[in-house]
Amino acid sequence: MKATIAIAMLLVCCLLAPISVQAYSYGDPNEEPLAEAYKKMAAELNGASPNFAGAKGAFDPMKQELDMHMGPEPAQTVLTHLEEKDKQAVLSDMHKILVLNIARRMASIAADFENYSQNKTLIAKANATYEALSPTVKQTDAALDEKIRKEFNNALTSLGNPGLFGVGIKEADKDLFESSRGTILNSLQDRFKLASLEVGHFTDSDSPGGQAEQRDGNRTTDLSDPRNWIPLVIIVLALVGVVAYTMRKRKRA
Amino acid sequence: MKRRRVELAALALFAVAIRLLYMSPYPAGWDDIDFALALDRFDLSAMQPHFPGYPVYILAAHLFYYAVGEPFTALSMLSAVAGGLTVVPLWLLFRQLGSISAARLASILYALAPLPVVTGIQPTSDALGTLLAGIFALLIWRSMQPEPEAVRNRTVSFILAGVVLGLLLGVRVSYVPLSVLWAGAAAVVICDREIPRRQALRNVLLSAAAAALVCAAWAGALAVSEGGVAPLMKLAFAFTEGHFTDWGGTYSADTSFTGRARYFLLRQIGGAGLGTLWAGYAGWRWLSTIAAAIGVIGLLSVVVTRVVRKQSVSNSRRTLFLLLWILPYLLWAFFAQNVDKPRHILPLIPPLLWLLATGLEHFCTFLPRSVSRRIGSKALFVCFSLLWLVGTAAVTYPLAREAHNKKPPVLELAEYVKESVPKDDSIMFTWEEQRVISYISPEHQVRRLRHWSDMRMELLQYPVPPRHIFATNAFIQGIDRSAGSWFNEVIAFEGSPWLYPTYHRVVLYEQKPGFIEGLR
Numbered sequence: 001m002k003a004t005i006a007i008a009m010l011l012v013c014c015l016l017a018p019i020s021v022q023a024y025s026y027g028d029p030n031e032e033p034l035a036e037a038y039k040k041m042a043a044e045l046n047g048a049s050p051n052f053a054g055a056k057g058a059f060d061p062m063k064q065e066l067d068m069h070m071g072p073e074p075a076q077t078v079l080t081h082l083e084e085k086d087k088q089a090v091l092s093d094m095h096k097i098l099v100l101n102i103a104r105r106m107a108s109i110a111a112d113f114e115n116y117s118q119n120k121t122l123i124a125k126a127n128a129t130y131e132a133l134s135p136t137v138k139q140t141d142a143a144l145d146e147k148i149r150k151e152f153n154n155a156l157t158s159l160g161n162p163g164l165f166g167v168g169i170k171e172a173d174k175d176l177f178e179s180s181r182g183t184i185l186n187s188l189q190d191r192f193k194l195a196s197l198e199v200g201h202f203t204d205s206d207s208p209g210g211q212a213e214q215r216d217g218n219r220t221t222d223l224s225d226p227r228n229w230i231p232l233v234i235i236v237l238a239l240v241g242v243v244a245y246t247m248r249k250r251k252r253a
Numbered sequence: 254m255k256r257r258r259v260e261l262a263a264l265a266l267f268a269v270a271i272r273l274l275y276m277s278p279y280p281a282g283w284d285d286i287d288f289a290l291a292l293d294r295f296d297l298s299a300m301q302p303h304f305p306g307y308p309v310y311i312l313a314a315h316l317f318y319y320a321v322g323e324p325f326t327a328l329s330m331l332s333a334v335a336g337g338l339t340v341v342p343l344w345l346l347f348r349q350l351g352s353i354s355a356a357r358l359a360s361i362l363y364a365l366a367p368l369p370v371v372t373g374i375q376p377t378s379d380a381l382g383t384l385l386a387g388i389f390a391l392l393i394w395r396s397m398q399p400e401p402e403a404v405r406n407r408t409v410s411f412i413l414a415g416v417v418l419g420l421l422l423g424v425r426v427s428y429v430p431l432s433v434l435w436a437g438a439a440a441v442v443i444c445d446r447e448i449p450r451r452q453a454l455r456n457v458l459l460s461a462a463a464a465a466l467v468c469a470a471w472a473g474a475l476a477v478s479e480g481g482v483a484p485l486m487k488l489a490f491a492f493t494e495g496h497f498t499d500w501g502g503t504y505s506a507d508t509s510f511t512g513r514a515r516y517f518l519l520r521q522i523g524g525a526g527l528g529t530l531w532a533g534y535a536g537w538r539w540l541s542t543i544a545a546a547i548g549v550i551g552l553l554s555v556v557v558t559r560v561v562r563k564q565s566v567s568n569s570r571r572t573l574f575l576l577l578w579i580l581p582y583l584l585w586a587f588f589a590q591n592v593d594k595p596r597h598i599l600p601l602i603p604p605l606l607w608l609l610a611t612g613l614e615h616f617c618t619f620l621p622r623s624v625s626r627r628i629g630s631k632a633l634f635v636c637f638s639l640l641w642l643v644g645t646a647a648v649t650y651p652l653a654r655e656a657h658n659k660k661p662p663v664l665e666l667a668e669y670v671k672e673s674v675p676k677d678d679s680i681m682f683t684w685e686e687q688r689v690i691s692y693i694s695p696e697h698q699v700r701r702l703r704h705w706s707d708m709r710m711e712l713l714q715y716p717v718p719p720r721h722i723f724a725t726n727a728f729i730q731g732i733d734r735s736a737g738s739w740f741n742e743v744i745a746f747e748g749s750p751w752l753y754p755t756y757h758r759v760v761l762y763e764q765k766p767g768f769i770e771g772l773r
Contacts, residue, residue: 030298039710046713048773117480120298135714138698142677146696164295164308165474167315234470238416238463246409 030124034101035132037062038094050087070100092192098133099188102126103197106181109159113174119159127152130184137191144191148184155180165232260357261344268364269337272373275653276333278325281661281753283688285376288314289324290692295478297488304492306478308471309423310378328376336373336380339603340364342387346394347607350571352614354631358638359610363603365642367649368526371752372596374656379596382425386600389417389431393438394574404448408456411438415460419467427590428600430581435464437577441570517592525595525751526602527609528648540644544637548609551616558619578604594754613637655749662746662759666725667693669744669761679721682708682728686759705734709772718769726760739768 040058044051059078066075074097081089105126109119130148138145158180160172185197280286290301291311297304302311313335317327340360347356363369372379396411418435421428439457442448448456472485479485508516524531529542582600590597617634628636660668663686670681671694680698683690687701698719700711712718723743729736740762750757 039714043710043713046716115480117484120296120480124298132714136716138677139715139717149695161294161296162477162480164291164478165312165471167312168292168295170294230470230473232470232474234466234473238466238470242409242412242416242463245412 030121030128032101032125032128032132034062034065035098035129038098038132041094042091045087045091050085052082052085052087052090055090056082066097069104070097074100095133095136095192096194098129099185099192099194100197101129102188103185105129106155106185109177110174110181113172113177116159116162116172120156123152123156123159127156130188133188133192141191144187148187151180151183155184257348257353261341264344264360264364265338265341267337268340268373269334271364271653272333272337272370273330275370275374275657276326276329277374277656277661277752278323278329278376279660279664280325280689280692281375281663282756283685285325285328286688286692288328288376288378292318292324292327297475297479297485304488305426306475307378307424308474309420310381310425313381313424325376329374332373332375332377332380335384336369337364339369339380339384339387342384342391343603343607346387346391349394350574350607351611354634354638355607355610355614358613358641359603359607361642362527362606362610362645365645365649366526366602366606367528367645367652367751368595368599368602370649370653371525371656372599374653375752377596378425379599382421382428383599383603385417385421385424386428386431387603389414389421390434390578390603392417393434396438397441397570397574399445399447399570407442411442411456411460412463414438415463416467419464419471422464422468423471427585427597428582430585431578431600432464433581434574434577435460437573441573513592514587517587517598521592521595521598522601522605525754526598527606528645537644537647540640541648544613544641544644545609547616547637548612551612551614551619552608553612554619555612555615575604575608595751596754610638613641652749652751656752659748661753661756662748663689663753663756664693665746666690666759666761669746670694670697670723674723674761675721678719679723680711680719681723681725682711683725684727684731686725686727686756702728703731703733705732705736708732712769712772722764722768724762724764726758726762727756729762739765739771741765 037058041055044054044058056079059075059082063075063079074093078090078093078097081093105122109122109126112118130152134145134149137148155177157170158173158177161168161170163169188194189197280289284303287300287302288307288311290296290299291307292314294301295311297306314328314331317330318324321327321330340363343363344356344360347359350356369380369383372383392410392414396407396414398407414435418432421431439460442456443450443453445453476482476485479488519529520531523529523542523545524534524538527541527545528538529545530538579601586597586601614634617630617637620630620633666686667690670690674681674697676694676696676698680700681690682700682702684701684703687699690697690699700708702708702711712722724736724740729740741764743761743763745758745760747759748757
């Protein structure tokens with residue numbers, strides 16, 4: 001028995017050692033850096049006296065990414081207006097860039113609509129971008145803000161859901177997505193007075209964070225897809241296996 | 254034998270019935286909303302629910318969700334059924350561990366004690382987790398039995414224990430320290446001379462494979478839900494790397510070790526778990542405190558007399574089993590879990606209840622001859638048991654009644670906000686209440702934040718700052734600068750701290766004039 005206790009204690013130590021002593025923490029994996037940068041800029045500019053140096057500091061890290069996805073023109077305009085210390089112009093430029101960013105995220109979703117895991121992140125990033133615009137929209141037109149939020153919800157729904165163990169599967173609906181995308185972009189284009197959303201180039205490598213992304217994710221949202229049933233089948237097989245094993249042993253005894 | 258079965262069925266029915274009668278199908282905090290949203294649309298990256306996903310729990314909740322159609326009722330009903338049925342494996346296990354009367358007392362106490370009842374009526378995953386933990390412990394004990402004629406049953410029990418362990422981890426990953434019990438049983442099986450070495454190794458492998466297979470199944474289901482293994486891994490890393498650590502600080506890390514130990518032992522295990530005395534709460538709690546104290550004395554006296562007489566302290570297999578059941582999880586809950594939330598100690602309540610009940614029984618037989626002869630140790634034990642049960646029920650009853658009849662303070666706040674706070678030209682700063690308010694009233698602007706600079710940034714997003722700025726007490730206490738003097742109290746909501754450990758008092762404040770000017 002002493003040996004047993006020794007072995008057990010050894011196992012206790014082995015099992016506990018790698019578990020880092022850390023309570024669970026929670027977080028939001030769907031942040032959009034551009035939206036965060038804008039919020040910092042807006043705060044710098046809307047203070048008691050506008051801090052253009054601070055706003056430039058928040059904007060600079062974004063320049064490279066903006067140039068890559070929207071061409072050099074938008075970032076250059078912002079920098080020029082920052083130098084001219086024209087607060088309203090900077091904010092208005094940034095609003096337009098945020099709208100273009102939403103258009104860009106939405107275009108990436110439409111281009112590879114079956115890629116559920118990537119699109120979920122993209123829609124979250126588009127939504128986070130809108131959250132940054134929302135205070136400006138809501139203060140002048142609360143109804144429009146509500147309408148856009150509703151459409152973002154619809155857009156998320158339109159991506160479908162692979163469910164859990166085959167429960168709660170929802171089909172993807174490209175028509176619903178396109179209609180939400182149209183409503184959101186048209187409303188924002190009108191509200192922020194953009195001539196066109198076609199500025200910049202939208203490359204194939206466009207994906208969350210601008211990095212090449214895993215694209216072979218599971219694309220199913222379909223009950224008839226066998227992959228959705230694998231987990232349940234494995235559990236059932238394990239249980240059946242145990243029962244069969246028991247019965248066989250019983251019979252033999 | 255048959256009478257015992259009827260007795261067990263009656264106890265289980267009673268335990269389920271009181272939980273169903275006092276169901277509290279309301280969201281009391283962040284996690285409850287996560288689970289409810291997960292029933293509608295399972296999406297880990299949107300925290301529906303939060304990582305690691307509770308896949309087996311959500312799957313079980315779907316059974317009830319189909320039947321009732323309302324997420325919080327479904328979750329509470331699952332808690333009620335699981336929490337009540339927990340007495341079945343406990344009864345079967347306790348009966349094998351010791352005397353029938355101690356087993357009976359411990360099982361009835363589990364049906365009535367405050368924490369098992371509270372977790373059995375609220376929409377959380379703890380009740381189902383502890384049901385599986387109870388079944389797991391029963392199977393492990395069976396697989397550790399020495400009787401040679403029962404080798405076949407032991408093998409089956411051990412493999413089934415692997416399956417249940419896999420399911421248990423799919424309900425609450427945080428119960429992983431209980432798997433040390435499995436390791437202990439594996440060691441016993443391997444060292445057992447009754448079983449040929451090869452067969453023993455095969456049994457251990459089969460059981461481990463069963464656990465791994467079930468875990469793989471639910472992990473696979475999570476990967477499918479997230480759209481692939483790579484996205485799931487990415488999410489897991491983002492979560493565990495502490496990428497988003499701005500959450501923390503729910504418990505005061507600055508309290509000393511002894512302060513924390515005292516709180517953990519006396520407030521959470523004692524006061525919340527068993528209904529014993531705690532600062533400011535007495536009354537009926539005296540009964541359970543005295544009973545528990547007698548139980549401890551009884552246990553100690555057993556150990557001391559055995560040591561004095563140089564006997565082995567106790568049945569060593571049983572001691573090993575209890576140690577492996579209690580100790581790893583106790584250390585884990587103390588060092589790694591949020592000490593503010595008593596529900597984390599729920600899986601410890603069954604073995605502790607059994608130990609105390611056994612201690613009480615020993616105490617009654619050890620009492621000076623004069624007393625026990627006159628009354629009889631059995632009658633004495635029954636008397637003590639009844640007093641303990643009455644005391645426990647009297648502590649639990651008002652809690653269950655409040656949980657059932659009154660909404661949690663956070664929900665009251667959310668409903669007040671929906672009714673009485675303007676949704677335009679207003680913003681609200683909160684901490685975890687945000688999740689409940691946004692669920693009840695998505696139209697309101699609610700921000701969860703902890704830094705003065707973040708709040709300033711949020712307010713300066715508006716071309717004209719919002720006219721109404723609200724804050725909650727959790728925000729004002731949590732923010733990194735003293736902010737209380739800027740706000741006036743609007744309304745306060747209160748509930749029992751035994752039901753709502755961190756958000757039992759929720760206060761809504763509105764800013765005083767001049768706040769924005771000062772902020773700029």
